[in-house]
Amino acid sequence: MCCFLWFLTPWSSSSFPLLLLPVLCRQIGLEGVQASVCSRWDAQSNKGLSLDGDVIIGGLFNVYHLPSFTEQDFTKKPYYEPCTGLFSIALFLSCFSLNSVTLKLMYAMAFAVEEINRNNSLLQGVKLGYRMLDSCGRYPWALQSALSLIGGDAHSCNSTSAPLIIGPGFSSAGVILSRILGPLSVPLISYSATCPCLSDRHKFPNFFRTIPSDIYQARAIARLVFHFKWTWIGAVIANDDYGHSALQVFQEEIQGKRICLEFIETVRWETIMDDVKKTAITIQASTARVILIFCWYIGVIPLFLELTEKNVTDRQFLASEAWSTRDALLQNLAISKVASGVVGVAIRSSPIPGFEHYLRSLNPYNHPNDVFVRELWEKEFGCRSLQKSSFPPCSGTESLKEVQSVFTDVSQLRWTYNVYLAVYAAAHALHSLLSCPNRDSPTNNSSTCSSAKHIKPRELLQQLNKLNISTPHGEMFYFQGADIPAKFDIVNWQKTPEGSLKLVLVGYVDEFNVHLNESVIQWNTGSSEVPVSVCSKSCPPGTRMANRKGEPVCCFDCIPCGEGEISNITGSLHCKSCPSEFWSNTERTVCIRRQMDFLSFNETLGITLTTVAVSGVIVTTAVFVVFLYYRQTPMVRANNSELSFLLLLSLKLCFLCSLVFIGRPSVWSCRFQQAAFGISFVLCVSCLLVKTMVVLAAFRSARPGAAALMKWFGPGLQRGSVCLFTSVQIIICIIWLSLSPPVPQPDLDVPGLKVSLKCAMASVVGFSLVLGYIGLLACTCLLLAFLARKLPDNFNEAKLITFSMLIFCAVWVAFVPAYVSSPGKYVVAVEIFAILASSYGLLFCIFAPKCFIILLRPEKNTKKHLMGR
Structure with a gap:
C-alpha cells in the first residue's frame, strides 16, 4: 500500500514521498516495501555526525548554506535547490563559510551523549547513539532530514531509526515537522524555536523545547520596565510574527500600569533601508529616552548605523533575545557609541563542565570521517588535513588548544546549553521507559517492559510529558506542556578600552522575579545612574x-x-x-x-473677656456698696431697695457665669455654665419684671377703689414672684441636664488642623427652652415697662427698665445668628459677649442714673424732689 501511494503522488520526482514511505511502512509493518525504495534515498544523503548505539536519537541543525527559497506555484513540478555550502546567518555580513556557533551545537549533543554513556546510573547497560543531519534552516530540507532520521539511515534500510529528534532550530520548521510527525507521535525537542504558537498542545502535542517562548521574554522585558520605572518608551519591531506577537504580549503586560508607548515603528526585510531611516528620524524626534527593539539583529545593525550618522547617542535601548548577545553587533566599532549601555534579555547561559576540553581536543586525525572538523581546520589554520582541496597541507601540529575563537569560547553557552539539556531530557525519558522493575524476576511479564531495540515513539512521548528530573547542575527540570519554566539572563553592553563592546551579565529573570545587580550596569550615559524616561515627572508626595x-x-x-x-x-x-x-x-x-482648640485664659481674646467680666463684677460691687451706704436715702428707698440689691446680686452672678465659659470644657463645666447662665439671667429679669409690676401696681393703687391692689402686692409677694419665676428655670435646667446634658466634644466637621473643643448641645430643645424662657420674661418685662414709661414721676424707673430691656432683647436677638455662624471657639466668645453686653446694658441703664444722682446730685436725692410730680 505504501508503494501504491508513492506512485500516485504528484511529487514522484521529489524525494519527499521516498522518505515518507519507509516511515509509514515501518509504522504499519510493511517492511518489505521499504527495500524497494532504499535505492532512491542515496541522492538525498547529507553530511552529518553519527554514533552507533542501542538507541539512536536524531538531531537537526542548520549547518549548510541556506539557498534562496522560491515559493512553489504548483504550475510545474516542485523544485528545490540542493542544500550545499556551509550555512551561517553571519554569512550575510562576515562572509565566513563555516558557522562555528551551529557546529558547537552539534558537538554539544555529541558531548552530552558520550557523557551519558559514561554515566553508570543513567541508561545502565544501554548505549546511546546519535545521528545528526542538516536542516538548512528551511522546512523542505528540515522535513527531508527529519524523515530520514525516523525512517532509518539512507544507506541501510535495516538501520535503527530515531524515536526522538533534537531540533529543529527554527519555529517555522518546528510547526511543519510537528504537524507531520504528530500522528506518528515522534517527539521533537527544539533548542531555539521560540514561537508562542508551538505551546498549543492540541495542535502540537509532540513538540517540546528547552528555550522559553517569546511570550516569556516579552514579559521579562516588561518587568525590567517596571523595575526601572520607565513609563514613556518607544518600540521598534520586526514586521513579522516575532515582532507583532512580542509587542502584543508586552502591551498586555503593561496595560493598566500607566506605561505608554510613544511610538511603534515596524521594519520589513524587503524595505529595510527605507524603514530604518524613517525609524531613526522618529527616534531622534521622540521624547522617550528608552527604546525597545523586538527585531532580528540583521535589522538592528543598519538602524544603529543610521542613528550613529544622526548622532543620536542619548537613547537607552532594550534588547530582545534575538539580538542581545550577537557578536556581529558587539564587535562593530561603528555603532559602539550608539549601542553602549544596551540592556537586554538573553537565553540563559550555563557552564558545561568538560565541554571546553572536549572541543579543544578535536582534530581531523582522530576523527578522519568528520567532515566538519576538516572544514574547521581549513577555516582556523588555512590548511588541508586529509581531503583534497586548494589549501596547502597541514603540518600535523595544529591544535585548537590555544585557539581563541567563537568555536572554542565557552564563556556564554546559551543555545549550546539548551542542546545539552535536550539530550539529557531525552536520556531521562528513555531511562524511565527502559527501567523495568523486577526485570530479572521469573514472574516478570516482558510484554510490559520496553526494549532498547523496539522503542515506541508514543511511549517516549508519554515519558517526556511527565518528566521531572534534576539536571547535572542540580536544578529541577520539567516540561510545562511544550515549555520549560522561563529563565533569562539580563545582559548589559559595556565599552572596553579598545572601543568595542563586551557582554556583561548583570542579573537574571526567574519566571516572574527580576534579580539585578544594578551597581555593575553601565548605562548609555556612561554612569551608573538609571536613565529617566517619562512623559511627565512623577508627582511628589502631597x-x-x-x-x-x-x-x-x-x-x-x-x-x-x-x-x-x-x-x-x-x-x-x-x-x-x-x-x-x-x-x-x-x-x-x-x-x-x-489640636484641641478652646477659648483659654492665656490668649488675648480670653484675657480681654475675662477683664471685661471682672470689671463688670467690680462695677456691680461698687454700685452695691453705694446703694448699701445710701440705703436710707429717698432714691434707694423709692426704687424698692430689696429688689435693687437682689438685682445687683443677680447681675454680679451674670458677670461671673461668663468666666465659666472660658477654659477647657469638661463634663461638669459644660453642665454648670449653661445652668449658671440660665438661672442668673432669669433671676435678673425676674427682678426687673417684679420691679415693673410694682411700679404699675403703685400707680394703679392711687386710683379710686384700687387701694387694695398694693396691699396684695406687698414685699412678700414680690419675693415670692421672683422665686417662682426663677424656680421654673431651675426646673427646666434640672430636667435638661439630667436627661441630655451638654458634653465636651471636638467639632470635627469644621476643617482645619485646630479643632474646637466645645460643649456640644446633646439636646437643642433643652437649650432652646432655657433661652426661650429668658426671652419670655424679658418680653413681658419690656411690655409692662413700656406701658409704665409715661407714668407721672420725677424719676420714673419704668423708663430705665424699658431701655435696659430693649438693649437686652436686641443683644440676644443678634446673638442667635452670630452664634450659629461663628466658627470654632468663637461660638463661646459670642455667647460670653452676649452675656456681658446684656449685663452691662442692664447695669448701666438701671443703676447709672441713680448713682449719678446719689453721688453727684445729692440735692435731688430728696423726698420732695422725687414727689415733685
Whole structure:
C-alpha cells in the first residue's frame, strides 16, 4: 500500500514521498516495501555526525548554506535547490563559510551523549547513539532530514531509526515537522524555536523545547520596565510574527500600569533601508529616552548605523533575545557609541563542565570521517588535513588548544546549553521507559517492559510529558506542556578600552522575579545612574496625578491635595482623606492629630473677656456698696431697695457665669455654665419684671377703689414672684441636664488642623427652652415697662427698665445668628459677649442714673424732689 501511494503522488520526482514511505511502512509493518525504495534515498544523503548505539536519537541543525527559497506555484513540478555550502546567518555580513556557533551545537549533543554513556546510573547497560543531519534552516530540507532520521539511515534500510529528534532550530520548521510527525507521535525537542504558537498542545502535542517562548521574554522585558520605572518608551519591531506577537504580549503586560508607548515603528526585510531611516528620524524626534527593539539583529545593525550618522547617542535601548548577545553587533566599532549601555534579555547561559576540553581536543586525525572538523581546520589554520582541496597541507601540529575563537569560547553557552539539556531530557525519558522493575524476576511479564531495540515513539512521548528530573547542575527540570519554566539572563553592553563592546551579565529573570545587580550596569550615559524616561515627572508626595485631556495616561499634571487630604507616595493617583481626628500637614504628606482648640485664659481674646467680666463684677460691687451706704436715702428707698440689691446680686452672678465659659470644657463645666447662665439671667429679669409690676401696681393703687391692689402686692409677694419665676428655670435646667446634658466634644466637621473643643448641645430643645424662657420674661418685662414709661414721676424707673430691656432683647436677638455662624471657639466668645453686653446694658441703664444722682446730685436725692410730680 505504501508503494501504491508513492506512485500516485504528484511529487514522484521529489524525494519527499521516498522518505515518507519507509516511515509509514515501518509504522504499519510493511517492511518489505521499504527495500524497494532504499535505492532512491542515496541522492538525498547529507553530511552529518553519527554514533552507533542501542538507541539512536536524531538531531537537526542548520549547518549548510541556506539557498534562496522560491515559493512553489504548483504550475510545474516542485523544485528545490540542493542544500550545499556551509550555512551561517553571519554569512550575510562576515562572509565566513563555516558557522562555528551551529557546529558547537552539534558537538554539544555529541558531548552530552558520550557523557551519558559514561554515566553508570543513567541508561545502565544501554548505549546511546546519535545521528545528526542538516536542516538548512528551511522546512523542505528540515522535513527531508527529519524523515530520514525516523525512517532509518539512507544507506541501510535495516538501520535503527530515531524515536526522538533534537531540533529543529527554527519555529517555522518546528510547526511543519510537528504537524507531520504528530500522528506518528515522534517527539521533537527544539533548542531555539521560540514561537508562542508551538505551546498549543492540541495542535502540537509532540513538540517540546528547552528555550522559553517569546511570550516569556516579552514579559521579562516588561518587568525590567517596571523595575526601572520607565513609563514613556518607544518600540521598534520586526514586521513579522516575532515582532507583532512580542509587542502584543508586552502591551498586555503593561496595560493598566500607566506605561505608554510613544511610538511603534515596524521594519520589513524587503524595505529595510527605507524603514530604518524613517525609524531613526522618529527616534531622534521622540521624547522617550528608552527604546525597545523586538527585531532580528540583521535589522538592528543598519538602524544603529543610521542613528550613529544622526548622532543620536542619548537613547537607552532594550534588547530582545534575538539580538542581545550577537557578536556581529558587539564587535562593530561603528555603532559602539550608539549601542553602549544596551540592556537586554538573553537565553540563559550555563557552564558545561568538560565541554571546553572536549572541543579543544578535536582534530581531523582522530576523527578522519568528520567532515566538519576538516572544514574547521581549513577555516582556523588555512590548511588541508586529509581531503583534497586548494589549501596547502597541514603540518600535523595544529591544535585548537590555544585557539581563541567563537568555536572554542565557552564563556556564554546559551543555545549550546539548551542542546545539552535536550539530550539529557531525552536520556531521562528513555531511562524511565527502559527501567523495568523486577526485570530479572521469573514472574516478570516482558510484554510490559520496553526494549532498547523496539522503542515506541508514543511511549517516549508519554515519558517526556511527565518528566521531572534534576539536571547535572542540580536544578529541577520539567516540561510545562511544550515549555520549560522561563529563565533569562539580563545582559548589559559595556565599552572596553579598545572601543568595542563586551557582554556583561548583570542579573537574571526567574519566571516572574527580576534579580539585578544594578551597581555593575553601565548605562548609555556612561554612569551608573538609571536613565529617566517619562512623559511627565512623577508627582511628589502631597500631590496627585491628573490626566491631560486627549493625551496618554503617562502625560499628566500634578494637582496639590486638598485640605484634610494627603498622598504620601510618589506618583499617587488619588489623595486620601485623613480620619476625622486627624488633619493634613502643610505639605499634605501626612495626617497629624488635630489640636484641641478652646477659648483659654492665656490668649488675648480670653484675657480681654475675662477683664471685661471682672470689671463688670467690680462695677456691680461698687454700685452695691453705694446703694448699701445710701440705703436710707429717698432714691434707694423709692426704687424698692430689696429688689435693687437682689438685682445687683443677680447681675454680679451674670458677670461671673461668663468666666465659666472660658477654659477647657469638661463634663461638669459644660453642665454648670449653661445652668449658671440660665438661672442668673432669669433671676435678673425676674427682678426687673417684679420691679415693673410694682411700679404699675403703685400707680394703679392711687386710683379710686384700687387701694387694695398694693396691699396684695406687698414685699412678700414680690419675693415670692421672683422665686417662682426663677424656680421654673431651675426646673427646666434640672430636667435638661439630667436627661441630655451638654458634653465636651471636638467639632470635627469644621476643617482645619485646630479643632474646637466645645460643649456640644446633646439636646437643642433643652437649650432652646432655657433661652426661650429668658426671652419670655424679658418680653413681658419690656411690655409692662413700656406701658409704665409715661407714668407721672420725677424719676420714673419704668423708663430705665424699658431701655435696659430693649438693649437686652436686641443683644440676644443678634446673638442667635452670630452664634450659629461663628466658627470654632468663637461660638463661646459670642455667647460670653452676649452675656456681658446684656449685663452691662442692664447695669448701666438701671443703676447709672441713680448713682449719678446719689453721688453727684445729692440735692435731688430728696423726698420732695422725687414727689415733685
